[in-house]
Amino acid sequence: MACLLALACTPVVPLAPLTARVSVPAGATTVLDGDGPAALAVATSAALFASAPVAVLTAAADPAGPAAAGPMAERIGAPLLLTPTDEDSPDVRAELTRLGTTTVLAVGEEAVRWATAAEVAARIVTDEAALSPVVAPAHRQSVLVLATDPTAQLAAVTTARASGADLAVLPGGDPRLASEHLRRPEHVVALGSGFGSPEVLEQRLAVAATGVMLPGGGQVAFPGRRMVALYGHPGAPALGVLGEQDIAGSIRRARELAAEYQPLVGEPVVPAFEIIATVADSVPGSDGNYSAESSVDELRPWVDAAREAGVYVMLDLQPGRTDFLTQAKRYEELLAQPHVGLALDPEWRLGPQQLHRVQIGSVGIDEVNSVVTWLADLTRDRVLPQKLLMVHQFRLMMINGRDRLDTSRDELSLVLHADGFGTPDLKFATWRTLHQAAPSGVRWGWKNFYDEDSPMFTAAQTMAIGPQSPVFISFQ
Structure with missing residues (x-):
């Protein structure tokens, strides 16, 4: 009886929250290859996360999947990855291994089927409530991610936000077309080929950072005037x-x-x-x-x-x-x-x-x-x-x-x-x-x-x- 009483009085030590580790992009300006949603999602994860004990997975072909999975990924600070397709087939399994992911939050039946068939080396859950406590990465002003289409690039954009990076949407892919003054932080990561080469983007960013405008506004002569x-x-x-x-x-x-x-x-x-x-x-x-x-x-x-x-x-x-x-x-x-x-x-x-x-x-x-x-x-x-x-x-x-x-x-x-x-x-x-x-x-x-x-x-x-x-x- 004394032993049982002693055990009952032992305090329960809470589990340490899981925390992803973000990474710093290698250079001042990075343009991520691959315009397919799944490939771009993997590339964004690789550029911004060093490790992630939890990753969120959904199917690009599922109309409701990315929209439902996005807020979850941002809340827990986890990369959002998409199941591969015939046209867009990055090695998602390899990215999960690189991240050291131990739990995959699968959103939608297709995501569950793919994760099971791929035999990912992680526990598969379908309910955010089943996750261990997770702490999202802190906001970091030193990294700015540029997107051209936040709808088509939803998974990559979500991953960027989940990593704590700032985000700017530039529909034309040219920072000189930004409607507001665009600051130039230490690192810029651009999502997709719409931004051109790193050299072109670097020059455009330098111009945008000056804030100097042409008569009539903007920093590009035509179109726009x-x-x-x-x-x-x-x-x-x-x-x-x-x-x-x-x-x-x-x-x-x-x-x-x-x-x-x-x-x-x-x-x-x-x-x-x-x-x-x-x-x-x-x-x-x-x-x-x-x-x-x-x-x-x-x-x-x-x-x-x-x-x-x-x-x-x-x-x-x-x-x-x-x-x-x-x-x-x-x-x-x-x-x-x-x-x-x-x-x-x-x-x-x-x-x-x-x-x-x-x-x-x-x-x-x-x-x-x-x-x-x-x-x-x-x-x-x-x-x-x-x-x-x-x-x-x-x-x-x-x-x-x-x-x-x-x-x-x-x-x-x-x-x-x-x-x-x-x-x-x-x-x-x-x-x-x-x-x-x-x-x-x-x-x-x-x-x-x-x-x-x-x-x-x-x-x-x-x-x-x-x-x-x-x-x-x-x-x-």
């Missing part, structure tokens, strides 16, 4: 409407033009200046290149006023007998500003013996691509939002080898600008010709001429142009 621009040279009305008034008047006029287009599209219409920075000249000048180059100091007041007014600026080059890259480098100080892009005008790119208005100029694609490389590198090195590079054209022969245009640089948005004037039939003929065998990855611009078009297109007519309506409309 249209631009309507005044074209010309300050103080020179004969070269375009931008020169018909002072800076303040040009800002007002550009805003009024943009306002005409705003009701026609569902995205911001940003007023813009297209300033001819180097003007084609009938005389060779002291440098012999038949191009009159404005100084940075001459253009700076326009660029600065545009920045304060939310106006985008394009610096247009008419290089004569020199090359586009040489002239572009003259304006590096201005192009280093987020709201300044570059336009190349091959009509005014002369050969060694050519003269303006005697011959129509042209440029080889290698010269254009050298500008692409230089401007993209500048944008990358200065950690700037995406920059606009536009090339004018109204005849195919103006850009030799156009099919080799380098559209691979993520730092730039490239626009081919249809620069023809005349009757609607002539303008449409130019538009259709330019679209023939056009390089992929470009967007389109259009110019309306007050004097040379007969008649000039209205805003509604301009936006109705297909197959792709222009993203950049300029007025001369």
